[in-house]
Amino acid sequence: MxxxxxxxxxxxxxxxxxxxxxxxxxxxxxxxxxxxxxxxxxxxxxxxxxxxxxxxxxxxxxxxxxxxxxxxxxxxxxxxxxxxxxxxxxxxxxxxxxxxxxxxxxxxxxxxxxxxxxxxxxxxxxxxxxxxxxxxxxxxxxxxxxxxxxxxxxxxxxxxxxxxxxxxxxxxxxxxxxxxxxxxxxxxxxxxxxxxxxxxxNNSGNAIASAMKAVNANYTDGVDGFEVEITEFGNCFGTEEFVEGTAAFVEKRKPSFK
Missing domain, CATH: 3.90.226.10 (2-enoyl-CoA Hydratase; Chain A, domain 1)
Known part of the structure; x- marks a missing residue:
């Protein structure tokens, strides 16, 4: 553009x-x-x-x-x-x-x-x-x-x-x-x-997006940042990047986030 x-x-x-x-x-x-x-x-x-x-x-x-x-x-x-x-x-x-x-x-x-x-x-x-x-x-x-x-x-x-x-x-x-x-x-x-x-x-884009959402929640009126953190933490477990990140840790290698 x-x-x-x-x-x-x-x-x-x-x-x-x-x-x-x-x-x-x-x-x-x-x-x-x-x-x-x-x-x-x-x-x-x-x-x-x-x-x-x-x-x-x-x-x-x-x-x-x-x-x-x-x-x-x-x-x-x-x-x-x-x-x-x-x-x-x-x-x-x-x-x-x-x-x-x-x-x-x-x-x-x-x-x-x-x-x-x-x-x-x-x-x-x-x-x-x-x-x-x-x-x-x-x-x-x-x-x-x-x-x-x-x-x-x-x-x-x-x-x-x-x-x-x-x-x-x-x-x-x-x-x-x-x-x-x-x-x-x-x-x-x-x-x-x-x-x-x-x-x-170098890090998980999905996890970064979730973390940013949780941090911002602390500054949003009427929103419980701790609850947002719990939700976003759980959401991370459903991503391919979580699978890759944990597998890389266990295998002692650097993760490859696509």
Whole structure:
């Protein structure tokens, strides 16, 4: 499929999705959100894809925020619709994929950009990255899940500080706060993301999907995560990958998950 605002590439079992709007610092507009939705959906449904790496073009920005010009004249109802549609189409959609998404944060991740990284399952950052939610400086609040996911990742106090001050934090602070998993030099960023993706690809795709579903259940209102874990644990026993994995262990060999 051809896209205007993103690029995609498949290398063996890893799918690469790159936001490609360098003149706009890779800012998210409606068209980009739609294209990202389509790209993630296609990658997740591809049985040959075991991991997805998401990044931004260039070395300055992962995604520097939303395209403010698109909603500067919105009223209350337009604003609610914008947040609801965006969360459903992209941010919640990514979080609930069955394929792990690794966000390779290569520069500024602000506003919707940080929200996009937080919706991903694993985050690695270059040492020049800057992360923040500056929405209150524009008279709004994070609307793509930022108030919820940031507090889950760094705790209520730090989330309140980041959101109310509209400030940016460094990659090192982000790692210390638990917002990103690893920080490396810019030139080593993709290699690290690929290393993590490679480790994921060695394991059972069915089991990974079940594990991700169980972890997410802990953050879903009205859902008992322990019960989901029990169900998904049992479901694994009915898969060919369970048979292969246990047989490989008994036979003292590496499993071959198809």
């Amino acid at each position: 051809s896209y205007e605002n993103i690029t995609t590439e498949q290398k063996e079992r890893v799918h690469y999705i790159t936001v490609n709007r360098p003149k706009q610092m890779n800012a998210l507009n409606k068209a980009t959100i739609q294209e990202l939705h389509e790209a993630f959906k296609a990658a997740d449904e591809d049985g040959g894809t075991r991991a997805i790496i998401l990044t931004g073009s260039g070395e300055k920005a992962f995604v520097a925020g939303a395209d403010i010009k698109e909603f500067a004249d919105f009223d209350t109802e337009n604003g609610k619709a914008l947040a609801a549609e965006g969360q459903k189409k992209l941010f919640d959609f990514i979080e609930n994929l069955s394929t792990p998404v690794i966000a390779a944060v290569n520069g500024f991740a602000l506003g919707g950009g940080l929200e996009l990284a937080m919706a991903s399952h694993i985050r690695v950052a270059s040492n020049n990255a800057k992360l923040g939610l500056p929405e209150v400086s524009l008279g709004v609040i994070p609307g793509y899940g930022g108030t919820q996911r940031l507090a889950q990742l760094v705790g209520r106090g730090k989330a309140m500080e980041m959101i109310t001050t509209a400030g940016m934090i460094s990659a090192d602070d982000a790692q210390n706060w638990g917002l990103v998993n690893h920080v490396v030099a810019q030139e080593d960023l993709m290699a690290l993301a690929e290393k993590i993706a490679g480790k994921i690809c």
